[in-house]
Amino acid sequence: MGLGHVAVITTGGTIAALPQDDGDVKAVLPGQELLKKIRASDVEVQESVTLGSYAFTFDTLYVIGKAVQSALAKDAVDGVVITHGTDTMEETAFYLSLVTPKQKPVVLTGAQFDASHPSSDGPKNLSDAILVARSPAATSLGPVIVFAGFIYSGREVKKIDTSALQAFGAPGWGPVGRIDRGQVFLVREERDRPLLPLLPPHRVALIRLGLGTDGEEILRIASGYEGVVLQAYGRGNAHPTVAQAVGRLVGDGVPVIVTSRCNAGAVAPIYGDGGGRDLERKGAWFAGDLAGEKARILLGLMLASGLSREEMYRIVQAYSQ
Numbered sequence: 416m417g418l419g420h421v422a423v424i425t426t427g428g429t430i431a432a433l434p435q436d437d438g439d440v441k442a443v444l445p446g447q448e449l450l451k452k453i454r455a456s457d458v459e460v461q462e463s464v465t466l467g468s469y470a471f472t473f474d475t476l477y478v479i480g481k482a483v484q485s486a487l488a489k490d491a492v493d494g495v496v497i498t499h500g501t502d503t504m505e506e507t508a509f510y511l512s513l514v515t516p517k518q519k520p521v522v523l524t525g526a527q528f529d530a531s532h533p534s535s536d537g538p539k540n541l542s543d544a545i546l547v548a549r550s551p552a553a554t555s556l557g558p559v560i561v562f563a564g565f566i567y568s569g570r571e572v573k574k575i576d577t578s579a580l581q582a583f584g585a586p587g588w589g590p591v592g593r594i595d596r597g598q599v600f601l602v603r604e605e606r607d608r609p610l611l612p613l614l615p616p617h618r619v620a621l622i623r624l625g626l627g628t629d630g631e632e633i634l635r636i637a638s639g640y641e642g643v644v645l646q647a648y649g650r651g652n653a654h655p656t657v658a659q660a661v662g663r664l665v666g667d668g669v670p671v672i673v674t675s676r677c678n679a680g681a682v683a684p685i686y687g688d689g690g691g692r693d694l695e696r697k698g699a700w701f702a703g704d705l706a707g708e709k710a711r712i713l714l715g716l717m718l719a720s721g722l723s724r725e726e727m728y729r730i731v732q733a734y735s736q
């Protein structure tokens with residue numbers, strides 16, 4: 416491994432999980448135990464939470480964000496690794512990319528097989544992540560996920576498989592780099608986008624449309640929320656009554672962002688009769704190929720930051736491509 420002092424912040428997940436007597440698999444291992452399996456030198460460990468990432472809340476994101484920023488602020492630290500459950504890792508990676516200045520590499524990793532498995536992927540993923548955290552060139556990528564030998568952008572990455580070792584992908588784009596025989600290869604750049612203050616995001620409704628989802632349903636689900644993200648069909652289309660619902664929400668001061676329930680590709684206002692053009696006419700913002708789960712974090716953080724609607728719109732544009 417190359418040189419450089421790395422802070423490893425542990426948060427639980429399958430990489431730190433073991434089967435318990437009752438059969439439940441739970442995140443239990445202390446941070447030092449994860450490191451023992453890879454004989455890494457020049458690494459400090461800091462435990463944050465010890466949870467499956469499915470149990471995270473926006474407050475957990477904030478706690479991790481603070482831990483990352485204080486680790487980055489230490490002169491002795493050259494890069495940061497966060498061990499994390501895979502279920503919501505893409506959301507934490509994106510949240511960190513919204514709030515973390517690009518000073519040093521920030522890398523998230525985890526495992527699909529728990530630590531009791533004879534060939535668990537955790538140790539390899541962790542040593543790859545440390546390697547990337549020691550690569551100054553990775554700084555400009557912002558927070559990334561390193562998994563199964565590949566490096567993914569925090570904006571693009573998605574968990575694509577519930578059980579395969581290749582748990583992550585960046586549909587439509589592919590990885591930004593890979594690790595091979597102890598070397599880090601980067602093939603793409605990540606553009607600079609506006610940063611937001613480190614805060615717990617506000618709650619935003621994330622509504623995935625299914626055939627027949629109508630405007631009334633949308634209003635019922637959205638009731639009480641400060642913001643709404645729709646995972647609409649294809650290019651960003653919906654039943655015509657959904658456009659009326661969007662008009663109502665926007666008129667009441669509730670921002671609405673349109674994303675797609677497709678795995679890859681951007682939304683765009685193209686169709687009429689309830690299509691994206693109608694949603695746009697009613698005031699919805701289109702988020703390109705940003706995933707709905709990430710648009711939810713972005714909108715929640717913008718609402719927490721108290722930005723004007725114009726500033727929010729500009730930031731959605733910046734993150735939509």
Ligand SMILES: NC(=O)C[C@H](N)C(=O)O
Nearest residue numbers: 428429467468500501502
């Ligand atoms: N593979 C994993 O890490 C999944 C795990 N259940 C989690 O904490 O998200």
